[in-house]
Amino acid sequence: MNKSGLDLNNARRKEQIETMKKIITDGICPFCHDFIDKEKPAYHPNPIIVETDFWVVTRNAWPYEHTREHLIFVVKRHILNPEEMKKDEILDLWNTIKKVKKKLKITHSTFLMRSDSTGMTGATVQHLHAQLVVAKNKEPVITRIG
Numbered sequence: 001m002n003k004s005g006l007d008l009n010n011a012r013r014k015e016q017i018e019t020m021k022k023i024i025t026d027g028i029c030p031f032c033h034d035f036i037d038k039e040k041p042a043y044h045p046n047p048i049i050v051e052t053d054f055w056v057v058t059r060n061a062w063p064y065e066h067t068r069e070h071l072i073f074v075v076k077r078h079i080l081n082p083e084e085m086k087k088d089e090i091l092d093l094w095n096t097i098k099k100v101k102k103k104l105k106i107t108h109s110t111f112l113m114r115s116d117s118t119g120m121t122g123a124t125v126q127h128l129h130a131q132l133v134v135a136k137n138k139e140p141v142i143t144r145i146g
């Protein structure tokens, strides 16, 4: 694994691969860079929708096909596994989900969180994050989870 914790094998779009290559060259974790340290220029193009003491929520730069919303929830600490979350981070995650769903008037969704090994989970970024996906219509939303 590179220093940035990125897995190019799981990237889905050409522009995504180009951005990830730049991040790997820069040798930083993109989530720490953009959402914790808030360094500029940011790699992530979309604004923050909700921010709490423990989580940052934004729209995925490369959303899955057939989604009305594809949000990422990024924990504001560089950890790789859900088991590393502290009690405050866990409780705040559920409150953050509620806030986001209310703000964006989300009535149906799927929530998923991968853990560590990008090679085995389909993740592109190791830094712990979760996805909240809202289907646009009856077309299936397909992603790799392993």
Ligand SMILES: [Zn+2]
Residues within 6 Å of the ligand: 029, 030, 031, 032, 033, 077, 078, 079, 127
């Ligand atoms: Zn990080």
